Amino acid sequence: MAAVTLKNARKSFGDAHIIKGIDLEIADGEFTVFVGPSGCGKSTLLRMIAGLEEFTSGSLQIGGAEMADVESADRGVAMVFQSYALYPHMTVRDNIGFGLKMTGHAKQDIETRTKAAADMLQLGPMMDRKPSQLSGGQRQRVAIGRAIVRNPKVFLFDEPLSNLDAALRVQMRIEIGKLHTDLKTTMIYVTHDQVEAMTMADKIVVLHGGIIEQVGSPLELYHRPNNLFVAGFIGSPMMNFIAARVAASKAKSVTLELPGGTKTTITLQGKIPAVGSKLTLGVRPEHVEPGSKATGRVKCVVRAAEYLGSETMFYATLADGSDIAVKAGGLASEKAGDTLHLHLPPQACHLFNEQGITIHNGDLTR
């Protein structure tokens, strides 16, 4: 059990700066997810914590002790790899016990610990099989078992579910979540899948281009993104971004002109942007309300429609040619080519300035 603290962590490969100064506090027992597009440095950061990559500069503390220059083996971390990294020539039992055996643990001790891990992951019946005789999900569990037996202070997961099929992924997601509830150990989990991040994390760290864009709980990131990147990355389907111009402003509200000339007024806190300035209005597809001509004043033409039964997704084009996605009810019947009349609820609209920084969050929880 240990907290993890990163201070100004940097990593460069020659001239390529991968991690550009990361400060992060992960509390003891927290399930933290690093999420970001590929190439954002999330795996590198995890490998730095694991001790598989050196720090170019900066510090890492695990449980209060400085670890940046400590051997991987002595950091008290256990890592689960994307490829599982099971030793193909060993049985499941030997795979789980290998690390303990090589570090000189007593036979009896190895046996009890292996058994405990196997019970926890329901690996009992397959202990004498080789990895090649296991399914993907079972291999993944063996890899986790190998991490558990070491009683690590911190678990590190590097995209552990990306090689599994969709159904199994959901199941393993729940199992890893349960494991965290049982063990109450600090866990750091890397994924590019924001659904995994949203469903599993206590805390999400959104990385982009080697820096942290935002840290927060899943719903915090969903409702109150700090910038355009986070707003676009968290949530599926992705948030719609609509170009808007400030047409008029009052003490606590602005009136925006949207493509096609429609106007909408948004109440907001803090600094009011000047009249004439260009903003980006963000609204999630699930918050856009398709309506009649009377209620919906933003017009768009449907390009494609997906009827999923429970809901209908419309991909449509606004008057200025930009795209908008709309999640409508399952009974919606508009087809490609039809015109939709949309209502953008002002309380669900986010506003971003020209630098992409949030100036107003349409936080529906407030």
Added chain:
Amino acid sequence: MFPTPIARAKPWIRQVYKWLLPLALIVWLLPLIGIAVTSIRPSSDLASGNYFGWPSGFDFVKNYSAVFENSNIGWYILNSFKVTIPTVIGAVGLSCLTGFALAVYKFKSNLLVFFMFVAGNFVPFQILAIPVRDLTQSLGMYNTTMGLVMFHIAFQTGFCTLFMRNFIKGLPFALIESARVEGVNEWKIFWHIVMPLMRPAIAALSVLIFTFIWNDYFWATIMANSADVRPVTAGMSELKGQWKVAWELISAASIIAALPPVAMFFLMQKHFIAGLTLGATKG
């Protein structure tokens, strides 16, 4: 399916195939057939100029027993084993280590060292004959089994390293990293994780090197001239005789000498073929 199976090709192609294939095989095997037939000819055939015709008699037992009676071929075969087996162990063992180091560790001159191992293979070894002979002599290794073994190991390790390094590179690196995180030290990683996974490569390379060394004639004649250490390839010349060359005996001896690598090939055929392609693609 590509290529089209011959059974479904046009009739004339099938006819050509039927005739051409056996013909090509015979041409291909002609030297071997020649040696095999010569080895059972009576010596009178060769004296009278019947080199390629039907043998006038079949002296299989006579010729083959003469090989053992007129020369120390048994001793030479033993010499061959004494040179070949330590070389295989030495070259394969060393290249497991060098291959592991070059495949797993990032150090500054890694590629340079690797290229040096590879470049060694491109030097035509004939130009090294005289310097190597001088060197063995000044090291006191001329005419010793040890000398032959050491030089074979030195020459073969380059190729073996190329082979092993590429094979280990093809193993998932996560296995090694995962063991490192678990606190397993590097020697134990090598011994308990990498070595077991290298088994097919080791088997293939051993067969390959065994054949290379067994069939070596060049170094055997350059680095030894005494019957005590000469392997069978060089020792066979003893059968030449003082006044005339007994080709039927030399042929018989050649067949005997070729048996161990042939046996090795058939026993380890699977590994041998794997060995020829293993370094090239991911195992």
